Amino acid sequence: MATRRGATIVILILMSGLLAALAAGCGIGTYTPPQPAGGRQQTVRLTLLHNWTGQDAKAIAMRRILNEFRTAHPDVRLEDVGLPTDVLKVRLRTLAAADEMPDLFVMWPGSMTTDFVKGGLLQPVNDLLDGKPEWRDRFIPHAFDGFTVNGGIYSVPMNLAPTSILYYNQELFDRYGVKVPETWEEMQTAVRIFNEHRIIPIALGNKANWVVQSTIFSTLADRVTGSDWFMKAVNQKGARFTDPPFIDALKLLQNFGKTGAFPADFNLLDDYQMMQLFFDGKAAMFFNGGWATSYIVQNMPKEALAHTHVGIMPSIAGGKGEARSVSGVVGTGLGVNKRLEGAEREAALDLFYALSGPEGQKATLDSSTLTSYDLEPDRTKANPLFLELYDLIGSVKLSPVYDVSLSLSATEAINSGLQEVLLGGNVYKIAQQLQDTQAAAMSK
Structure with a gap:
C-alpha cells in the first residue's frame, strides 16, 4: 500500500454478503475530538451499536474515541452497546426486520448495505463527504463502492480487510527443517512433517462457521477458479456453482482436511482458541484476516511474537486464479439511521466523522489495523509484524x-x-445447494 495511491492493490468490492472483523495492536495515536457544530442548546440523545468489545488495540482505540467524544460534546447523551461481531450481525438483521435500528451502527459493505437501503433504513452521507473534500479524496480508489447504492454513499470504510493471511511460526519451521510453503505441494509437505512431530500444522477454529469460508476457502477457491468465473457464478450469468472448477475447489479443501492439516475438534473451537493454539506453540500456522494482526501484537507473548511472520496462501498448479492475491474487501463502516434529522443528525455526523475521519483513521492505523485511507505507518513506532502485513498487502x-x-x-x-465438506460430506450435493440458493436469490 505504501502511499496507497501508488499501491498495486486491485480492490474488487462486490455487492453481496457479509464479512467479519477482529483486531488488536500497538501504539494508539492521539485523537483530538471536534467541537460541537452550531453549539446545540438542548441535550441530544444518540444511540450506537458496534462490535468494539475486545481487549485489542482497535477496539480500545474506538472506545477511547467514544469517551473523548462524550467529553467534548456534553450536549450529546451517547448510549453505546457493543456486541461480538457474529452476534452483532444477527442483531442488526433482527432490528432491521422490526424497523428499530439505532441511530448509528457498524455495518458491512455489499449486500447488507444494499438490503438496508432497499428497506429504507439508511440515509446517505454524500453531504458530509462533499463538505470535507480533503478527507473524502484521501480514501483509496473504489473504497466507497460497497457502500454506494444508486449514487448515494451510505458509509465510508473504517479499515481494510484482507481475509486470508497466513500467520506462521518461523522457529517451528526452522526447528523441523520445513520450508515456509509457497506452493501447494510444499504446504502438503509441511503438513506431513508437522504431523510427524505432533505439531498441529494449521490451527483452525470454525465454531462460528464463517472462518473456513472467509480465511481459507475464499482464497483457495479463487486460486482454482479465478475471480472472473466466480463473479459469473455469483451473478448467475455464464457459470454455475455445480461447474467442474468449483467442484475441484471443494475437493481440494476436503482432501486437504483429510491429511490432518487441522485439529480434529476445529468445529468446536472459536477463532480466539485457534489463535491461542498458535500462541502456545502447539500449531505452526493459521489463516485469519489482516485484522488478527492487531489482536496478535496486543496479546501474544513477546518471545512468541518475535518468531511470527505473515504470508499468503500458496500457489496452486493449474489454477486459473492470481497466485499473488488474497481475498479481501474494504472494512466495516457506520450506518446512519434514515429517521435522523436536525440536531440528532448533526450529532450523529459529528460522531461519524470522529470515528471515520482522519483522526479516527490514524487511530485505526496506529492500532496495527490496515485502513482504506491514504496513510503511512510510523515505521519507528509500528510493530514489525504490522509493517510486514502492510508491505505484504501493498x-x-x-x-x-x-x-x-x-x-x-x-x-x-x-x-x-x-x-460438511471438512467432515467428509458430498461435495456435489453441497455445490448444488449453493447453486440453488444463489439462483433463487438472484431471481428475486
Whole structure:
C-alpha cells in the first residue's frame, strides 16, 4: 500500500454478503475530538451499536474515541452497546426486520448495505463527504463502492480487510527443517512433517462457521477458479456453482482436511482458541484476516511474537486464479439511521466523522489495523509484524470474499456447506445447494 495511491492493490468490492472483523495492536495515536457544530442548546440523545468489545488495540482505540467524544460534546447523551461481531450481525438483521435500528451502527459493505437501503433504513452521507473534500479524496480508489447504492454513499470504510493471511511460526519451521510453503505441494509437505512431530500444522477454529469460508476457502477457491468465473457464478450469468472448477475447489479443501492439516475438534473451537493454539506453540500456522494482526501484537507473548511472520496462501498448479492475491474487501463502516434529522443528525455526523475521519483513521492505523485511507505507518513506532502485513498487502491483489459477494442465504449455505465438506460430506450435493440458493436469490 505504501502511499496507497501508488499501491498495486486491485480492490474488487462486490455487492453481496457479509464479512467479519477482529483486531488488536500497538501504539494508539492521539485523537483530538471536534467541537460541537452550531453549539446545540438542548441535550441530544444518540444511540450506537458496534462490535468494539475486545481487549485489542482497535477496539480500545474506538472506545477511547467514544469517551473523548462524550467529553467534548456534553450536549450529546451517547448510549453505546457493543456486541461480538457474529452476534452483532444477527442483531442488526433482527432490528432491521422490526424497523428499530439505532441511530448509528457498524455495518458491512455489499449486500447488507444494499438490503438496508432497499428497506429504507439508511440515509446517505454524500453531504458530509462533499463538505470535507480533503478527507473524502484521501480514501483509496473504489473504497466507497460497497457502500454506494444508486449514487448515494451510505458509509465510508473504517479499515481494510484482507481475509486470508497466513500467520506462521518461523522457529517451528526452522526447528523441523520445513520450508515456509509457497506452493501447494510444499504446504502438503509441511503438513506431513508437522504431523510427524505432533505439531498441529494449521490451527483452525470454525465454531462460528464463517472462518473456513472467509480465511481459507475464499482464497483457495479463487486460486482454482479465478475471480472472473466466480463473479459469473455469483451473478448467475455464464457459470454455475455445480461447474467442474468449483467442484475441484471443494475437493481440494476436503482432501486437504483429510491429511490432518487441522485439529480434529476445529468445529468446536472459536477463532480466539485457534489463535491461542498458535500462541502456545502447539500449531505452526493459521489463516485469519489482516485484522488478527492487531489482536496478535496486543496479546501474544513477546518471545512468541518475535518468531511470527505473515504470508499468503500458496500457489496452486493449474489454477486459473492470481497466485499473488488474497481475498479481501474494504472494512466495516457506520450506518446512519434514515429517521435522523436536525440536531440528532448533526450529532450523529459529528460522531461519524470522529470515528471515520482522519483522526479516527490514524487511530485505526496506529492500532496495527490496515485502513482504506491514504496513510503511512510510523515505521519507528509500528510493530514489525504490522509493517510486514502492510508491505505484504501493498504487493498483492485483492480477490473476492465469498460472504461479501454472495447473497445472505447463499453465504449461510456455503458456510454450513464447508463444515460438511471438512467432515467428509458430498461435495456435489453441497455445490448444488449453493447453486440453488444463489439462483433463487438472484431471481428475486
